[in-house]
Amino acid sequence: MSATAKAAYFWRSAVLGLRHSPFVHSVAVSTLAIALFTAGLARGAMRMLDGLKDTLGGEVEVTIYLDDSVTPERGRALASALAERTGGEATWVSPDEALTRLSRELGDLADTVAELPENPLPASVELRVPPPLRSPEKLAALAREARAQEGVTAVDYGEAAVERLSAISRALQVGGGIAFLVIVIATVIITSATLQLAIYARREEIEIQKLVGATDRFVKAPFLIEGLLQGLLGGAVAVIALWAFSRWAGPRVDELFAFLVGPGRSWTLVDGRALVEVMAVGAALGLCGSFVAVGRFLKV
Amino acid sequence: MIQLFHIYKAYPGDPPALSDINLSIDKGEFVFLTGPSGAGKSTLLKLLFLAERPTRGQILIGGRNIARLRDSGIPFLRRNIGVVFQDFKLLPRRTVADNVAFTLDVLGVPRSESRERVMKMLKRVGLEHKADVLPPRLSGGEQQRVVIARALVNDPAILLADEPTGNLDPALTLEIMDLLCDVNVRGTTVVVATHDQSLLERYAKRTIRLERGTIVSDEDGIQAARRVASAG
Ligand SMILES: Nc1ncnc2c1ncn2[C@@H]1O[C@H](COP(=O)(O)OP(=O)(O)OP(=O)(O)O)[C@@H](O)[C@H]1O
Ligand SMILES: [Mg+2]
Numbered sequence: 033m034s035a036t037a038k039a040a041y042f043w044r045s046a047v048l049g050l051r052h053s054p055f056v057h058s059v060a061v062s063t064l065a066i067a068l069f070t071a072g073l074a075r076g077a078m079r080m081l082d083g084l085k086d087t088l089g090g091e092v093e094v095t096i097y098l099d100d101s102v103t104p105e106r107g108r109a110l111a112s113a114l115a116e117r118t119g120g121e122a123t124w125v126s127p128d129e130a131l132t133r134l135s136r137e138l139g140d141l142a143d144t145v146a147e148l149p150e151n152p153l154p155a156s157v158e159l160r161v162p163p164p165l166r167s168p169e170k171l172a173a174l175a176r177e178a179r180a181q182e183g184v185t186a187v188d189y190g191e192a193a194v195e196r197l198s199a200i201s202r203a204l205q206v207g208g209g210i211a212f213l214v215i216v217i218a219t220v221i222i223t224s225a226t227l228q229l230a231i232y233a234r235r236e237e238i239e240i241q242k243l244v245g246a247t248d249r250f251v252k253a254p255f256l257i258e259g260l261l262q263g264l265l266g267g268a269v270a271v272i273a274l275w276a277f278s279r280w281a282g283p284r285v286d287e288l289f290a291f292l293v294g295p296g297r298s299w300t301l302v303d304g305r306a307l308v309e310v311m312a313v314g315a316a317l318g319l320c321g322s323f324v325a326v327g328r329f330l331k332v
Numbered sequence: 333m334i335q336l337f338h339i340y341k342a343y344p345g346d347p348p349a350l351s352d353i354n355l356s357i358d359k360g361e362f363v364f365l366t367g368p369s370g371a372g373k374s375t376l377l378k379l380l381f382l383a384e385r386p387t388r389g390q391i392l393i394g395g396r397n398i399a400r401l402r403d404s405g406i407p408f409l410r411r412n413i414g415v416v417f418q419d420f421k422l423l424p425r426r427t428v429a430d431n432v433a434f435t436l437d438v439l440g441v442p443r444s445e446s447r448e449r450v451m452k453m454l455k456r457v458g459l460e461h462k463a464d465v466l467p468p469r470l471s472g473g474e475q476q477r478v479v480i481a482r483a484l485v486n487d488p489a490i491l492l493a494d495e496p497t498g499n500l501d502p503a504l505t506l507e508i509m510d511l512l513c514d515v516n517v518r519g520t521t522v523v524v525a526t527h528d529q530s531l532l533e534r535y536a537k538r539t540i541r542l543e544r545g546t547i548v549s550d551e552d553g554i555q556a557a558r559r560v561a562s563a564g
Pocket of ligand 1: 343344346349367368369370371372373374375376527
């Protein structure tokens with residue numbers, strides 16, 4: 033009973049503190065909101081890229097072109113050796129099959145193919161690369177290895193696309209990490225500064241509390257709750273902003289997606305997990321700020 | 333109730349504010365602490381609720397040596413001691429009732445129960461009709477009565493008052509002193525620091541006189557009354 037009464041007092045006191053100096057606290061809340069909004073955007077972008085990589089990655093295929101001296105038997109042997117080495121699926125494609133495919137893909141223009149005096153296409157081995165080997169480095173190594181084989185004229189894979197995507201996602205990860213660290217430090221500094229002001233504004237109250245027998249923890253608790261409330265408010269504002277932004281940007285991004293990898297995906301910044309994450313990070317940042325402020329400025 | 337043995341207090345860099353203070357105050361006593369400015373009255377009171385620590389010596393309150401009390405124990409000592417200062421130290425933006433309830437908030441008394449006790453206490457100091465007023469709208473005497481209510485609402489065994497009437501005109505001074513006497517009659521041990529000679533004569537209570545940090549005289553209420561009578 034006494035504990036609940038104290039808890040009620042702490043919350044009352046914290047809310048009173050927020051209402052007491054709305055301007056100062058709104059600075060802290062908007063800083064937190066901007067930081068969390070940015071982080072949420074970065075997270076959304078990262079997930080979009082990951083999605084893109086997965087879709088493209090699913091089609092990572094290495095085509096190894098063979099010269100005419102390679103017999104179908106050797107071609108098949110090569111394919112099965114490759115399949116065994118990489119754990120992927122490899123098939124030998126004869127020149128005839130390649131031509132059939134080409135004319136199928138060309139559709140209306142298929143007649144031109146039929147008119148060719150002889151089949152210009154080489155035989156090839158097509159390797160569907162398993163996920164563990166899909167990084168740009170490993171693909172490059174695989175290509176080099178294949179090229180070194182006798183009878184191989186060329187090796188082709190979507191190197192440019194894969195490499196660019198991986199580079200972007202790596203850059204985003206590093207940049208995002210650094211930005212996140214900066215944001216964490218900045219928001220903790222700002223929330224702790226606002227709470228320092230709050231502590232200063234209530235120094236008389238603190239003095240009286242101590243005079244009538246308040247423990248250290250009793251004096252500190254409302255400020256910790258104030259920080260927590262700041263964090264949660266900042267988180268809530270960020271979630272609303274993210275939701276609004278993704279309502280606005282979502283259709284555009286979906287169009288882009290449809291263009292790149294086909295329709296059927298929809299992109300949003302705010303799902304259940306994002307909501308929980310943003311609120312939790314906000315709460316943690318607010319609490320950190322108030323711990324710093326209470327530790328440094330509240331000598332009881 | 334309160335016993336001091338060979339108490340010394342020196343602030344860094346100054347000559348000792350108190351030296352070799354020995355005294356004993358019984359439960360239910362009313363004691364004036366007097367002496368010229370700088371004699372050490374406030375310092376002595378501060379030692380009793382551990383706003384300052386003695387440099388040397390022992391202070392027993394209710395049989396416990398508080399000179400050795402750990403910092404974490406201070407809040408629990410203070411819950412049993414009400415303190416009143418010359419400057420009122422009320423929160424200007426909280427109502428009178430909220431200011432008094434402050435003491436109970438710290439103890440975790442639920443609001444519903446606290447309100448009842450606060451109103452009873454305000455009635456005792458004659459301010460129940462001002463419960464929801466903000467302190468700046470009260471007179472000095474009323475403000476000091478709110479402070480006394482805040483100090484007493486928790487029913488402490490001891491009330492310490494440092495120049496409680498220092499900012500008040502003579503009529504309000506009597507009002508406050510009568511209140512303190514009433515508190516004492518109900519069983520609280522009361523220690524009042526004052527340099528107001530007229531109070532000492534009017535109330536004729538035990539009077540401990542300090543000069544330059546030492547006790548120069550300690551007369552009980554009967555002696556004080558006799559002296560006042562022979563002088564008058
Ligand atoms: N916080 C402090 N730091 C240093 N010296 C102090 C401090 N408080 C009091 N003193 C010194 O201790 C001595 C006693 O001061 P104290 O305040 O106890 O006197 P007092 O009897 O209450 O005087 P007054 O009647 O003016 O209130 C004085 O010389 C004062 O300068
Ligand atoms: Mg004094």
